[in-house]
Amino acid sequence: MSRRLVALGATLLLPLVALAPIPSAPAAPPAAPAAPAAPTSEQRQRPALMIKVLSNRADLVSEGDARVAVAPAKGVQLRAIRVSLGQRDVTRRFALRPNGRFEGIVTGLKIGRNVLTARAGGFSTSVTITNHPAGGPIFSGPQLGPYECQATARDAQCNEPASYSLLYQSSDPSKGGLQPYDREDPPSDVATTTTDTGVTVPFVVRREDGFQDRDRYTILTLVQLGKPWAPWAPQPQFNHKVLMTHGGNCGAAYAPGEPPLEDYSGTIPADTPGITQSYVTALGLGFSVISTALDNTGHNCNVAMQAESLMMAKERFVERYGLIRYTIGTGCSGGSIAQHTVANAYPGIYQGLITTCSYPDTLxxxxxxxxxxxxxxxxxxxxxxxxxxxxxxxxxxxxxxxxxxxxxxxxxxxxxxxxxxxxxxxxxxxxxxxxxxxxxxxxxxxxxxxxxxxxxxxxxxxxxxxxxxxxxxxxxxxxxxxxxxxxxxxxxxxxxxxxxxxxxxxxxxxxxxxxxxxxxxxxxxxxxxxxxxxxxxxxxxTGLVNEAENLDDVAIINFGGPDPGIAHDYAHAFWTEERLMRDQGHTDNRVMWFGAAPLIGDPGWANEALTEMDRWLRAVERDRRTVPLARKIVQDKPADLTDRCSNVPGVGDVAGEEDEVDCALPESLQLRLSTPREMAGDxxxxxxxxxxxxxxxxxxxxxxxxxxxxxxxxxxxxxxxxxxxDYSVPGRGRVRTQTWLSYSDASGEVVHGGRNLPPLPAGSADGWSSASFREILRR
Known part of the structure; x- marks a missing residue:
């Protein structure tokens, strides 16, 4: 997509000051506290202070900063709280924010272990934050090379400052996709949009482009120009939801790539008139959009590197834009592979998957x-x-x-x-x-x-x-x-x-x-x-083969159509269905749509699946029962969100008009074709x-x-x-997928096959999702 890069000069910073990277001006220091009374025995029995690293797991932080909240118990005054990073007082970074939290962005983290301590009176609590380089790696293991960075890189890890540009949706339907927006000469055809929070704004988008983990990332947000935005006080059109977009194919690269945005793995260009890509629809609803080049399987077919890049991008997002209620993935072919395998091997990164041209995995x-x-x-x-x-x-x-x-x-x-x-x-x-x-x-x-x-x-x-x-x-x-x-x-x-x-x-x-x-x-x-x-x-x-053991905690909408002979027949969607059934005894957390359009079923389904997935996850989010997340996802699925077949000759055709019906088609009509190994008796x-x-x-x-x-x-x-x-016994080497593996030891040496990361540090990554979804990270 063409875009105009806007330098971080006064022109951009003045109206968007809080949208730029973390502001250097700290909050005003709190007043000196009164001398505290000694804590009673009852007070000592309960935690007076808790530290929560909101933007990531405390042991997987990167780029030298972290968004942190200090939660005092009832009766502990905020002005009594002191926060230190090692021997350095960082209390000035914290304040009572508009979201009601006492929080701030802690900067200056050194590579390795950093101890953050909060004190109030006779109470204190600490958390160890392990910081990693912006260029990675974190858990994907030693980076392969030689690697050729972009010409503008500042170092061998491809780091360089983020750049920012503005885009807009045109009211002219002949202009497909988002157009470059010139602040010096504003266009006259800017459309308006009403988000799902009920805010009507000009359809103007701020795009951030930067480098993490030696590769590119992109963050898109709907923005009101000239109004402030802080991570604890985002502009009201932001609904705190994120859409992650993916690319297709399966490949390897030793140089940075481009983060994909369009649906269907590039088969329909993003600027095609008359076609609204789902990421544009999401922006208009108030979502933010995140894409990373490393999560494009055609550029990088490595599940650990994919998950690592998404984790780093989510951390940056929470630190600079706001907390996330839930994250939805979307993508075709390799985009379905990335979603399936990352969700199964690194649960908690996504809450909902929208897969099409579907495969369960690469191998x-x-x-x-x-x-x-x-x-x-x-x-x-x-x-x-x-x-x-x-x-x-x-x-x-x-x-x-x-x-x-x-x-x-x-x-x-x-x-x-x-x-x-x-x-x-x-x-x-x-x-x-x-x-x-x-x-x-x-x-x-x-x-x-x-x-x-x-x-x-x-x-x-x-x-x-x-x-x-x-x-x-x-x-x-x-x-x-x-x-x-x-x-x-x-x-x-x-x-x-x-x-x-x-x-x-x-x-x-x-x-x-x-x-x-x-x-x-x-x-x-x-x-x-x-x-x-x-x-x-x-x-x-490692989850390179997706056995679906950990997919019960995500909602899934899969759609597709007949394969005209390009290796994407709908049978691959059934592979995932069968594996889900084997593992959990049902497939009630997954919806299957089949239509007549080759591969994708229906050109409008990417957008419809987005809104339907949003409706599904909103219902789960409202469910605060103390029951497993997997049960909530099944029980809170809207009753009218079901399997369907549409535009299939003889099915769903009423009086010559297109219709959609719940689908119980013979598998042959859904082109559930076989494989050489099935034809060998597997x-x-x-x-x-x-x-x-x-x-x-x-x-x-x-x-x-x-x-x-x-x-x-x-x-x-x-x-x-x-x-x-012998097909009566499991295949050679089949074992259960282990989640959240790291591929290096404490000294950075490779650990082939991975080692299990320690349990999630207390209070970590709460900024990634609403409370109803957090159980998956705690397990």
Whole structure:
């Protein structure tokens, strides 16, 4: 989006002084207190003071500041309170604010542990605030490099001061998206909007752009020019709700990217006339919008780095703009992956998810696409087929689990090849041209270079390959590459198609004999992919495979439509549905919409889902019962917010008019297509990265009208000498997802697979959500 950057000069600061970074002018000092009376024994038995670090967990703070509240017990006078940071008195930073809290922004935190103490009379309490660099990392583990910062960076961590600009919504419908606003020459076509707090204001937006964690973030807020804004006294149009927007695909980068804003992963440009993006709708309702480049899976397919960037952005927001009631995520494809996996592995960052073009995670879909890749190598080379074996396109698609081979081609060409190839060009890496020193991996000329595979960007989570399996390239680099967290060993591809009589035994045997596998460089090998045991286990432990164990505490609206053959069929939404059902016995915290528009169901649903999710979360917010949050989300869901199908031929069509009805369509009409592994006999969860093996039994093929010949049986035994998949037991390495993991130890050294962070420090992150939602962070 084009925008005019406005320098932080007098022109901007005078009317927006409290919107700029934390004001340096402190509150007036409190009057000197009277000599306090000694506390009674009854007073000593109760906490006279509590310190709450509102803007984040006290142990995960960054950028040298934190928003802190001191809560005195009844009878403790505010003027008696003294606050110190180590030996430094910081009481002047605190005051009774318009929101009724005694709070302030504590600045000057050193990197590492800082002790903040509040005293009143004979009482005192302390909290340790652990501060981290603005450039990170915090819990994502040692940062990978080399990394190429933007030209304007002030240091090697890409830090630079935030910049600010103004945008507006035009009253002219031919102007799509938000337009640049010039304070010196204000436009005459500024629209007005009435927020959900009932405040009518010109539709003018303030945009903050800055850097955290070596990458860009963006914060958008509806603003009344010329009026003050302080974090404890925001302008009245702000409703204290946040929308987080996401991008698509899955990739790796070693340079800053752009925070995504538009719906549908960029398929509909943000400035398309006649299309109102949901982030614009949200701004008009009084929401603020946050986006980070690191939370765009196409730029960074690493769940820990995604969660870290969102946490840092929320901290900055609470410190500079205001407390948050709840946060809603929205996004298509990779945007659904980021929401699902962050919500499951780092619960508390979101309260509601709006997912479309849906996938549950990267790695289980990645295993499906790896199967496509290898099947294509076999199917598209008839010269390699055994004598007498001929495959029709229909049979190929059948074995793949689809109605057309187009899906596998697009998935492979558009997603899998680039994501898994370590030699793929990715931002921040260089080839050895024009005198540049090569930084990108090349298996022949630069084995020690930066690998652009998404598995390598995940290496802190999944770990490195053990020395015992190193390739010549790994030996030359002097290190193991990121482990391979999936396998196809033991899979009888096409078994269900064979059972149905749609392929012959000769086709089945030839496919499995020549299927092959992939090495650590994603290059084909004759044998099956073995996978690295430790990496497979860590993929589950770290939440890179989303098993939905922790999604019961978020409300979810998922919508989509038929897939025209671009690897986004609605079946992936059902993967999440099945996993939710397995884990919690119901899916009542999730709503499923299916429509006729390819992939997205209906162009208007992004905005409708936003308003419906807002209605749902408002109901939960009002529920102050002492019952689990998961129960509130189910019980407080509006009764008329249900599954639906619309614009589907023969369904919801009344008297020739469009209509929407509760949906109980056959799954075939919702295009719940299959996968190569389901067609091999695996289950509907599609979460088995690698299977456990059992002996190959000849009786498995008793269904054949013509039994396997002795030669065919020997051929099959040679293909599966160690046995075949046993789908009656959990897959290899499957363990429960651990939440809030850190990927470094106290000295900053990597901890592959992560270590559990300590419990949430008392009084931490209360600024992230209303009280009804905070239970999820306390667990």
């Amino acid at each position: 289980s879909a990645g295993a499906q696409f790896a199967d496509y890749h290898l099947m294509r190598r076999y199917f598209e080379d008839p010269s390699g087929w055994a004598p007498g074996v001929v495959w029709s396109p229909t049979q190929m698609a059948d074995v793949e689990g689809h109605i057309s081979i187009v899906n596998s081609v697009v998935a492979d060409e558009g997603l899998f090849k680039a994501a898994l190839d370590p030699e793929t060009p990715c931002p921040g890496t260089k080839e050895p041209v024009a005198g540049n020193r090569a930084t990108r991996y090349d298996s022949e000329t630069n084995p020690g270079g930066v690998r652009c595979s998404v598995l390598d960007i995940m290496q802190n989570a999944i770990g490195l390959r053990p020395r015992s399996v190193w390739t010549p390239q790994e030996k030359a680099a002097g290190r193991g590459f990121a482990g391979v967290p999936f396998a196809n060993k033991g899979i009888l591809f096409g078994l269900e198609t064979l059972k149905a009589g749609r392929i012959t035994a000769a086709q089945f045997l030839d496919l499995n004999e020549k299927f092959g596998g992939l090495d650590v460089d994603s290059q084909p090998i004759a044998g099956r992919t073995q996978g690295d045991d430790a990496s497979i286990r860590r993929a589950y432990r 289950d509907v969860f599609n979460d088995r990265l690698a299977c456990r093996l059992m002996p190959l039994e000849r009786s498995t093929f008793d269904f054949l009208l013509l039994p396997l010949t002795d030669a065919q049986w020997e051929q099959l035994q040679a293909v599966f000498p160690d046995g075949v998949c």
